[in-house]
Amino acid sequence: MTNIDQLECDSFSKELNFMLLLLSEETTEQQPHLVRSALINMDWDHFIELTRHHRVYPIIYKRLKDLAIYNKWIPTKVMASLQREYQRNTYQMLHLSGVMDTVCRILDDNQIRSIFLKGPVLALDLYGDISLRTSCDLDLIVPMEDLARTESLLLKLGYVKDDYFETILGDWKWRHHHITFYHPIIGIKLEIHWRLNPGPSKEPGFNKLWTRKRTSTITNYPIYYLGREDLFMFLVSHGARHGWSRLRWLADIDRLSRQPIDWVVLRELLYKYQYAHIGGQALILSEQLLLTPIAGRIRAIMGDTRTRRLAQDALFYIRQMVNLHTEPVPEHISRYHKRHLFSLMSTQQKIIFILSFLYPYPEDARTLPLPTKLHFLYFPLRLIVWTWRKTKKITLQEGGYK
Incomplete structure (x- = not known):
């Protein structure tokens, strides 16, 4: 990609940049100057907080262990903390493996x-x-x-x-x-x-x-x-829908992109199911943040202006540790996320999404309870019930009720 396409990552913290350096498979023991300079004035508590937020502490621990030459620069308490998280996660994954086996057998038996x-x-x-x-x-x-x-x-x-x-x-x-x-x-x-x-x-x-x-x-x-191509579509759509707010999801894309994917088949699937811009967003982020090598046969989906804008928009979530899974989500983040979700939709999806507001919502039944056999009436009453609910809410707020 040309310089004009580079993402604006200048506001990334030193701790975030160091974590990205370790997540990259391209970082080796032959690059001590990169690591040494990254460690100057490091806030190790914030670094550990980042690894937990992004759910990448197992990879970070393994990378630091493998890159033994750098261990002397890492505080003992940091390695001890990462090791505890790594061991806890290992037990959790073994537990999940056993449950997965049980559930799969039960379903197969039926x-x-x-x-x-x-x-x-x-x-x-x-x-x-x-x-x-x-x-x-x-x-x-x-x-x-x-x-x-x-x-x-x-x-x-x-x-x-x-x-x-x-x-x-x-x-x-x-x-x-x-x-x-x-x-x-x-x-x-x-x-x-x-x-x-x-x-x-x-x-x-x-x-x-x-x-x-x-x-x-x-x-x-x-x-x-x-299958790999379906997995790629699933992971990029899931990551994009959550704003890539956990770098674990981007690390998945990095690892998957290094596997023998049939890029021609994948490209056809991405266009068929209207995921090309989302796939391009993921590859831009992975290439620029994790230095993922991108196959030439798929690079075309990364060059679109909309795709590059989506990649830049995702940095909003990454640079400030946005957590979309814990309520309440701050109002400014909630507004941004709603706009971002809409921007991810294709034109056809946006039309369907807007039309879906004409379909009754469960809130309509709470506002105007009707017997189940009369629920079909919520279709012609949809606009009236919606207006009534909004008017009632405004009236309560003006009266001092929340």
Whole structure:
């Protein structure tokens, strides 16, 4: 890329730059001048905080151990802290591996096909070691028609469904993309997907994913996970939707891009499902922040003006440790994120997204309760109910009520 395409990273902290240096596979023991200069006036507490926020402490610990020449410059307490996090994560990933094996066997015994999206299978595939990637839960996708049976089986295993969203007139099928289950005894969370991403995104159906799946060797039992090209699409769409606010997701793209991907097939899929600009955003970020070598056959998707702008916009999340998963999200970040999500959509997706506001929301049923058999009336009443709800909210605020 030319100089004009360089991302504006001048405001990155010294600690963030050092972490990026360690995350890059291109950093070797033959570059002591880079590392030594990066360590001047280092705030080690902030550095550790960054590794935790971005969920990359296992990789950082391993890199510092492998780059032994630099160990003498790293405070003992820093290495000890990273080692504790690394060991804790190793136990967690072993625990998840056992649960994954159990869940997969149960589903197979009941003729339910499943494809794991993240977790230990992803860690082993991308990093060659389950201890080098963090994961707090297991994500898998099943056919929509098997969703009810999957839920029933998990409930029998002791999992509790987290009804974190409300639904009306079947809108859950396209407004959402997964349901969450938690096991209170073993402390494991499962996300069961029927789509890879929430609507209005376009994506391959389960049967297409199934024909391109791979088999993991992580256990003695066959565990299926996404083919490389489908995995790339899933990871870039997931990372973009969260603003790349965790560098763990970008590290995944770096490792995956170094694998034997069929770039021609991937490019066709990205354009077919309208992910080319998102794929380009991920590759620009990975190339410039982690020095990822990019194959010539895919570079064309990185040159678009919109794609470069999306990559620059993502730095908003990275430079200031934005956490989108902990409520309440600061108002200015929430506003920025809503705009960013809209900017990620294709023109077709934006039209569908805007039209989706005409479809009734669960809030409509709370504002104007109707018997279930009359819920179809929420369609013609949608605008009236929405206006009533907004007017009522404004009136309460003016009266001093929140």
